[in-house]
Amino acid sequence: APEPKQPFILTLVVCCDSTCAFINCQSTGRAELHGGNMLQVHGDNLETISTITIGPRQCTSVACTASSLQNGAASSCTCIAPWGHGTVGVTATQPNGMAHTKDLAVSYRTPSITAIGWLPGQALAAGGGV
Numbered sequence: 724a725p726e727p728k729q730p731f732i733l734t735l736v737v738c739c740d741s742t743c744a745f746i747n748c749q750s751t752g753r754a755e756l757h758g759g760n761m762l763q764v765h766g767d768n769l770e771t772i773s774t775i776t777i778g779p780r781q782c783t784s785v786a787c788t789a790s791s792l793q794n795g796a797a798s799s800c801t802c803i804a805p806w807g808h809g810t811v812g813v814t815a816t817q818p819n820g821m822a823h824t825k826d827l828a829v830s831y832r833t834p835s836i837t838a839i840g841w842l843p844g845q846a847l848a849a850g851g852g853v
Contacts, residue, residue, distance in 0.1 A: 730768045
């Protein structure tokens with residue numbers, strides 16, 4: 724069996740919906756989201772990741788591959804983010820227990836009910852533009 728390699732998270736992209744269909748609703752780094760957004764994780768040795776957590780909660784629908792569209796990254800994962808609050812870290816863990824955490828990687832925001840007709844479960848892109 725190949726020697727396990729330490730996973731490393733380089734960058735994160737949080738999409739404004741569950742599919743990342745619209746490039747203009749992506750943001751990088753410390754992004755804002757409110758459960759149900761797709762999270763893209765780019766880095767090294769992520770293709771064998773089995774679990775991604777945002778703060779204390781696990782992502783669902785984790786899918787990883789040995790390729791990435793981000794410069795400098797060799798692999799990537801996607802998952803659907805859980806609900807949460809505050810600014811929290813993201814941890815990618817392999818089945819063998821090897822893991823990497825990017826601290827303060829994701830910020831959750833509770834949007835104002837009065838702002839642009841927000842509905843529960845609906846995502847807002849960072850910047851608040853429409």
